[in-house]
């Protein structure tokens with residue numbers, strides 16, 4: 065009975081993912097769907113992380129590049145967008161060039177689990193609860209103490225956030241979470 069229920073759940077999840085791929089909303093290698101953070105929420109996210117011109121912002125799963133581009137344009141930060149979908153990487157690069165930001169931001173076509181985070185001072189995420197939990201050891205191992213992590217909509221399991229911000233945007237409540245990487249013991 066349990067085995068049949070598990071198989072049924074797996075079939076449902078697989079069907080949902082396949083539906084998103086067929087609908088063109090998800091790259092076949094992506095582990096989170098391609099939905100965007102609305103711009104007012106992007107600004108709230110950058111404010112929550114207190115992004116300044118001294119920061120290097122990494123957006124893991126950067127979509128059309130809006131978070132990294134807004135961080136450079138409005139806060140003077142440098143940024144790196146990591147995205148598995150080549151079409152979105154090309155779109156992000158074109159936008160950055162068009163806005164004259166190609167010197168401040170770059171976009172890498174890569175699986176985010178392969179990205180070296182040593183240079184980042186801020187990491188932004190809009191992925192899934194499961195991906196956040198899988199990413200947590202990598203974030204804690206590679207980010208410098210004091211680096212900030214902000215996540216749209218998804219928490220980090222049993223790592224409690226330092227702050228939670230609720231933003232009314234795009235007809236719903238968008239929930240933003242902030243963590244600071246602690247000193248290594």
Ligand SMILES: C[S@@+](CC[C@H](N)C(=O)[O-])C[C@H]1O[C@@H](n2cnc3c(N)ncnc32)[C@H](O)[C@@H]1O
Nearest residue numbers: 094095096099100101125126127148175176190
């Ligand atoms: C929900 S969208 C968020 C886009 C953008 N960060 C934003 O907030 O508007 C998630 C993005 O992550 C990308 N993605 C999913 N799995 C990935 C992976 N393993 N490596 C790199 N990018 C990935 C998807 O292609 C998608 O563009």
